[in-house]
Amino acid sequence: MSRRTLRVIGWRLLQVVPVIVLATFAVFGLLQLVPGDPAAVIAGETATAERIVQIREMLGLDLPLWQQYLHWLGGAVQGDLSTSLITGLPVIDEVLRRLPNTLLIVVCALILAISIAVPLGILAATHVDGRVDRFVTSIASLGVAVPNFWVGMILVGFFALNLGWFPTTGAASLTEDPARALWHAALPAIALASSGIAEITRQLRSALIEVLSSQYVRTLQAKGLSQGRILWRHGLKNVSLTLLTVIGLVFNRTLGATVAIEAVFAIPGTGSLVVTSATNKDFPVVQGVVFVLVLIVILCNLLIDILYSVLDPRMNKQ
Amino acid sequence: MSVISEGVVRRKRRRSRFVAWLAGDKRAAVSLVFLLALASLSVLANVVAPYSPLEQSMDILAPPSAAHLLGTDDLGRDVFSRLVHGGPMSLYASFLAVSVGVLIGLPFGVLAGYLGGWIDTAVSRVIDTILSCPSIVLAIAVTGALGIGLTNSMIAVGIVFSPGLARLIRVQTMIVKGELYVDAARTFGLSTPRLVFRHILPNAIQPVIVQVTLLLATALLAEASLSFLGLGVQPPHPSWGQMLARAYAYMEIAPEQMYAPGFAILFTALAFNALGESLRSLLDPTRRRSD
Numbered sequence: 001m002s003r004r005t006l007r008v009i010g011w012r013l014l015q016v017v018p019v020i021v022l023a024t025f026a027v028f029g030l031l032q033l034v035p036g037d038p039a040a041v042i043a044g045e046t047a048t049a050e051r052i053v054q055i056r057e058m059l060g061l062d063l064p065l066w067q068q069y070l071h072w073l074g075g076a077v078q079g080d081l082s083t084s085l086i087t088g089l090p091v092i093d094e095v096l097r098r099l100p101n102t103l104l105i106v107v108c109a110l111i112l113a114i115s116i117a118v119p120l121g122i123l124a125a126t127h128v129d130g131r132v133d134r135f136v137t138s139i140a141s142l143g144v145a146v147p148n149f150w151v152g153m154i155l156v157g158f159f160a161l162n163l164g165w166f167p168t169t170g171a172a173s174l175t176e177d178p179a180r181a182l183w184h185a186a187l188p189a190i191a192l193a194s195s196g197i198a199e200i201t202r203q204l205r206s207a208l209i210e211v212l213s214s215q216y217v218r219t220l221q222a223k224g225l226s227q228g229r230i231l232w233r234h235g236l237k238n239v240s241l242t243l244l245t246v247i248g249l250v251f252n253r254t255l256g257a258t259v260a261i262e263a264v265f266a267i268p269g270t271g272s273l274v275v276t277s278a279t280n281k282d283f284p285v286v287q288g289v290v291f292v293l294v295l296i297v298i299l300c301n302l303l304i305d306i307l308y309s310v311l312d313p314r315m316n317k318q
Numbered sequence: 319m320s321v322i323s324e325g326v327v328r329r330k331r332r333r334s335r336f337v338a339w340l341a342g343d344k345r346a347a348v349s350l351v352f353l354l355a356l357a358s359l360s361v362l363a364n365v366v367a368p369y370s371p372l373e374q375s376m377d378i379l380a381p382p383s384a385a386h387l388l389g390t391d392d393l394g395r396d397v398f399s400r401l402v403h404g405g406p407m408s409l410y411a412s413f414l415a416v417s418v419g420v421l422i423g424l425p426f427g428v429l430a431g432y433l434g435g436w437i438d439t440a441v442s443r444v445i446d447t448i449l450s451c452p453s454i455v456l457a458i459a460v461t462g463a464l465g466i467g468l469t470n471s472m473i474a475v476g477i478v479f480s481p482g483l484a485r486l487i488r489v490q491t492m493i494v495k496g497e498l499y500v501d502a503a504r505t506f507g508l509s510t511p512r513l514v515f516r517h518i519l520p521n522a523i524q525p526v527i528v529q530v531t532l533l534l535a536t537a538l539l540a541e542a543s544l545s546f547l548g549l550g551v552q553p554p555h556p557s558w559g560q561m562l563a564r565a566y567a568y569m570e571i572a573p574e575q576m577y578a579p580g581f582a583i584l585f586t587a588l589a590f591n592a593l594g595e596s597l598r599s600l601l602d603p604t605r606r607r608s609d
Contacts, residue, residue: 022447033463041465145535145587147542147559150580153566157573256452260543264566274455275547278462286459290451297450 008309016302023298024076027291028069031059031283042085042281055085059284081288086280091288095270099292101171102269104181105261106254108189113196113250118243120197121204126231128209136201143198149260152191156264159187169266188265192257196250200243207242211235241312248304252297339600346596349589356586360406367399371556379572388578391561392568400556401578407557408586411472411541411550412534418476420530423483428514428522430484431491442488445481453478454543461549468541468551475540479533486529490522497521524601531594535587542583558583 034041039056055061059082060068075082081091124136160168166187172180211217212235220230259271266272270289277285340347359366368387375394382389388397430441448456453475460474494500495518503517544550545559553560558579565575 018443019447019450022443023450026447026451030459030463033460035464141588141591142584145539145584145591147539147546147562147580147583147587149543149546150562150576150583153562153569153576153580157569157576161570161573252450252452256454256456259454259458260546263547271455274458275549278458279466279548281462283462286462290455290459293455294447294451297452301450 002313005309005313009306012302012305012309016298019298020295023291023294024073025069027287027294028072030287030290032065034283038283042283044281058085076291081291082284084277084285085282086277091285094273094285095288095292098269098273100174101267102255102258102262102271104171104174105185105188105192105267105269106251106258108182108185109192109196109254110247110251112189112193113200113254114247116193117197117200118204121201121208122231122236124201124205125208125212126227133205136205140198140201140205143194144202146194147260148191148194148257149264151194152188152261152264155187155191171265171267171269184265184267188258188261188267191264192254192261195257196254199250199253200246203246204239204243207239208235211238241308244304244307244311248301251300255293255297339596343596343600345592349592349596352585352589353593356405356589357409359402360409363402363406367396367402369396369399371395371400371403372554373399379568379575381572381574389572389575391564391575397561397575397578400561401558401582404556404558404561404579404582407468407551407555408538408541408583411468411557412537412590414469415472415475415479415537415540416530416533418473419479419483419533420526422477422480424487424526426480427484427487428491428519431488431522432495432514432518434492438488441484445485445488448478448481449485454540457540457544458547458549461544466549466552468545468557471544471550472537472541475537475544479537483526483529483533487522487526490525491518494518494522528594528598528601531590531597535590535594538583538587538590 031038037052039052039059039061040047042059043052043055060071063071072082079092081095083090084094087094120136120139124133127133156168160166167184171184174181212231217230217234220234258267258269259275261267262269262271263275270293274286274289277283277289340350373395375390377386377390378392378394380386380390380394386396386398388401391397391400426441426445430438457471457474457478460477461471464470464474500513500517503513508516541550541557542559542562545557546563548560548563551557551560561579562576562583565572565579569576
């Protein structure tokens with residue numbers, strides 16, 4: 001790594017700070033969307049006046065907005081994301097306890113999506129408008145339009161209930177029992193991967209088609225370089241940046257899509273946590289989950305940015 | 319040529335272009351027919367559906383029969399009738415979410431793209447931040463804050479759509495702003511609002527139309543997910559996503575019930591996507607066929 005690359009990485013790290021600050025505004029602002037008095041809404045229709053006052057004090061809703069924000073931020077910086085209104089337990093503990101279950105199926109889905117989509121995309125791009133291409137494109141259109149939780153339901157019906165190959169619901173800890181954890185994660189990951197496969201295939205196909213029809217590839221062909229060598233040495237190298245961008249995007253979407261998948265497979269992850277807490281108006285938990293997920297995505301984007309500058313030194317000159 | 323006949327000729331030309339587009343793209347034609355059929359089915363839901371979607375009977379989880387085309391659900395309600403009545407819910411949800419997204423995203427995008435400078439920087443940073451949150455999770459959080467229900471959840475989805483649309487229109491505005499005819503209009507002394515509405519928006523809007531069509535499919539899937547999770551359409555009212563949730567609870571007894579609502583969602587999303595892709599290649603000058 002050159003000094004210039006290192007400097008770019010440092011600069012990127014600095015740029016992350018304002019984004020995180022903005023994210024805290026957004027997460028904090030969620031509570032401001034509650035119509036009327038948040039304390040009364042949180043307490044519910046049957047709550048007594050004391051309970052409403054108690055909640056207002058607990059959340060600091062009687063303070064001016066900027067003090068509320070600073071209070072929340074001060075906690076967040078020290079890893080304290082307030083406590084759940086329902087269980088009374090620290091939000092951060094609950095989120096961190098559930099996060100591995102979610103990340104496991106997301107990472108499995110991502111690996112699955114990449115390893116299926118990359119060959120498909122290459123196959124389609126090297127047979128443009130042929131039968132293979134049309135088949136792959138149709139599969140990709142289906143993958144974008146299909147509700148992933150429905151795919152999950154069908155998988156459960158077939159592979160878990162009919163054939164009994166996989167467990168229908170639940171999750172296991174990766175550190176305690178890796179084999180069982182992966183066995184549990186298999187069907188959710190396949191269901192989650194459906195839209196990722198489609199997205200990566202489509203983007204890779206169109207990027208590769210563009211590169212393969214460019215002037216310099218024509219020059220390479222005229223020079224007598226074999227198709228395979230052109231594809232591997234020049235084609236894929238040039239689309240690797242596009243691929244990286246798409247993978248970042250798909251990671252973000254997959255992280256969101258786990259919400260419905262976790263409901264189907266009864267996985268105790270962050271997705272099911274945000275759904276139950278949104279339903280029960282447990283806003284500190286909702287804010288906590290959103291904040292942690294945003295941080296993960298920001299870090300993932302940062303990683304991709306850094307990979308850019310390592311892969312393509314031209315980026316560093318800007 | 320008189321004014322009237324000129325108008326007729328123009329209309330005719332426009333119609334023939336429309337016919338040529340559909341004739342040249344079978345997928346788009348099929349999608350359009352499907353969506354029009356779905357729309358008319360939604361309007362005529364009360365006439366088409368043989369039963370009320372809320373009418374319960376003793377005949378629970380019945381398999382498909384002549385009396386109940388798609389069987390009955392766990393409360394003895396006719397699945398086919400519920401499917402037909404779920405159509406208008408889904409269409410309403412999709413259009414509401416996309417409208418909210420456009421109403422919020424468009425002004426911010428045009429503002430940032432046209433004014434540039436620190437406003438552009440600020441708006442862009444906010445867009446980037448919101449886009450780094452997984453969209454469904456953000457939609458759920460906003461729904462939780464606004465209150466559970468179909469309209470609120472779709473407003474939430476619309477809010478989540480808005481930064482993406484703003485980013486798109488921002489770039490388009492920046493491109494159009496540099497065009498010669500905009501400079502020309504400005505030298506004529508055109509006011510800024512007039513410049514934006516008469517010259518910039520009409521020329522910047524095309525990719526937005528494509529994106530809006532594609533977002534209708536995304537919104538449909540979001541509605542299905544949120545109703546599946548119990549945050550969208552509330553029982554007893556039917557929606558495709560909520561029907562899937564019920565079907566899932568009784569999957570071991572009546573597994574066939576999860577197919578009809580799933581295919582309804584899939585086909586409708588496919589149709590919106592196919593239409594969007596077709597519009598994209600129609601409107602994209604670099605991909606335009608020689609005609």
